[in-house]
Amino acid sequence: MKMIGIELKALEIPFRVTFKHAAAERSATEAVVTIAKSERGLMGYGEGCPRSYVTQESVDSAKSFFEEIKSTIIQIENLASLKIWVMSHQQMINDNPAAWCSIETAILDLLGKEENKTIDALLELPDLQNEFLYTAVLGVTNHKAFLYQLKQYTQLGFNDFKVKLCGAYDLDKKNIDELAKLSNIKVRVDANNLWQNANEAVGYIQSLGYPFWAIEEPLSVGDYDGLENIANWLNAHIILDESFLKIEQIETLCTYSIPWILNIRISKMGGIIRSLEIVREAKSRNLKYVIGAQVGETSILTRLALSLANMDQTSLLAQEGAFGTYLLERDVTEKPIVFGKKGKVTAELIEGDGLGVNCIL
Numbered sequence: 001m002k003m004i005g006i007e008l009k010a011l012e013i014p015f016r017v018t019f020k021h022a023a024a025e026r027s028a029t030e031a032v033v034t035i036a037k038s039e040r041g042l043m044g045y046g047e048g049c050p051r052s053y054v055t056q057e058s059v060d061s062a063k064s065f066f067e068e069i070k071s072t073i074i075q076i077e078n079l080a081s082l083k084i085w086v087m088s089h090q091q092m093i094n095d096n097p098a099a100w101c102s103i104e105t106a107i108l109d110l111l112g113k114e115e116n117k118t119i120d121a122l123l124e125l126p127d128l129q130n131e132f133l134y135t136a137v138l139g140v141t142n143h144k145a146f147l148y149q150l151k152q153y154t155q156l157g158f159n160d161f162k163v164k165l166c167g168a169y170d171l172d173k174k175n176i177d178e179l180a181k182l183s184n185i186k187v188r189v190d191a192n193n194l195w196q197n198a199n200e201a202v203g204y205i206q207s208l209g210y211p212f213w214a215i216e217e218p219l220s221v222g223d224y225d226g227l228e229n230i231a232n233w234l235n236a237h238i239i240l241d242e243s244f245l246k247i248e249q250i251e252t253l254c255t256y257s258i259p260w261i262l263n264i265r266i267s268k269m270g271g272i273i274r275s276l277e278i279v280r281e282a283k284s285r286n287l288k289y290v291i292g293a294q295v296g297e298t299s300i301l302t303r304l305a306l307s308l309a310n311m312d313q314t315s316l317l318a319q320e321g322a323f324g325t326y327l328l329e330r331d332v333t334e335k336p337i338v339f340g341k342k343g344k345v346t347a348e349l350i351e352g353d354g355l356g357v358n359c360i361l
Contacts, residue, residue, distance in 0.1 A: 044110025
């Protein structure tokens with residue numbers, strides 16, 4: 001394959017409703033898309049979601065990174081040369097994971113189309129299974145909005161919920177009390193680094209009076225000692241998101257006595273090639289994981305995450321995303337990938353080579 005052009009640009013799509021959690025409030029996407037073009041006129045598309053509070057990136061930093069490496073990446077001709085670039089630029093990707101995710105995905109999509117292969121066949125992954133189950137994610141804008149979201153999810157038949165905590169006790173308590181009225185559901189909470197110490201976090205979570213099976217990021221980023229204490233005191237699993245950004249951290253995590261759960265968001269990890277390595281390493285260490293999503297992802301990243309979720313259903317505990325046009329005023333694909341009844345997405349939505357989605361950027 002010969003690339004004759006590649007560009008990265010900002011993507012901003014308004015949300016239908018504002019989404020809020022403890023670390024940020026968002027009413028539109030904050031993303032970059034990459035478009036790569038081959039000599040044959042084929043186009044590849046990629047997406048990344050830079051987040052200052054997760055990876056210290058911004059849309060502007062992604063653009064600067066792209067301009068810095070553009071002259072080298074346009075020379076990539078096949079999967080082998082792409083993997084060599086990734087291996088030889090690990091620190092650059094560590095510093096710009098979402099930007100690289102967008103670039104890498106566009107190149108992979110283009111390579112798949114050039115070779116008449118799905119991205120799964122290109123990466124020697126299993127063919128997509130027919131069905132994927134998604135989590136209902138509830139934000140914390142206000143109680144009225146929470147009730148509206150909850151009603152939508154229950155009408156669709158969801159039974160797996162993730163609730164964002166905001167630290168305003170009355171609001172958090174009212175929201176959790178609504179979930180307590182439902183039966184046969186699983187609930188985990190995400191605090192987005194709300195508390196400074198384990199005692200404060202434990203006291204707050206216990207006061208909510210609900211048996212959460214897992215708690216995501218209750219403390220400051222990287223406070224593994226405090227997180228271990230919370231896990232033991234509450235007899236709950238700890239999910240790492242902002243505190244897990246690269247594969248090298250697994251070695252440190254395995255020195256602790258608790259079974260961590262990793263939140264693997266492809267944009268945060270720096271693309272699917274690195275994410276696949278993390279999944280393989282997690283499995284070898286008997287670590288479970290969640291396939292996460294950035295708020296406002298389009299169907300490009302949703303499609304990419306299906307390949308990751310499809311690798312090992314025994315280690316995968318939950319999958320997030322696939323909001324599509326439930327959240328976005330428009331998507332960037334002709335057929336948006338969105339969850340349906342009971343949070344299901346079927347592989348039938350994916351047709352064709354590369355990512356198998358027809359982009360309309």
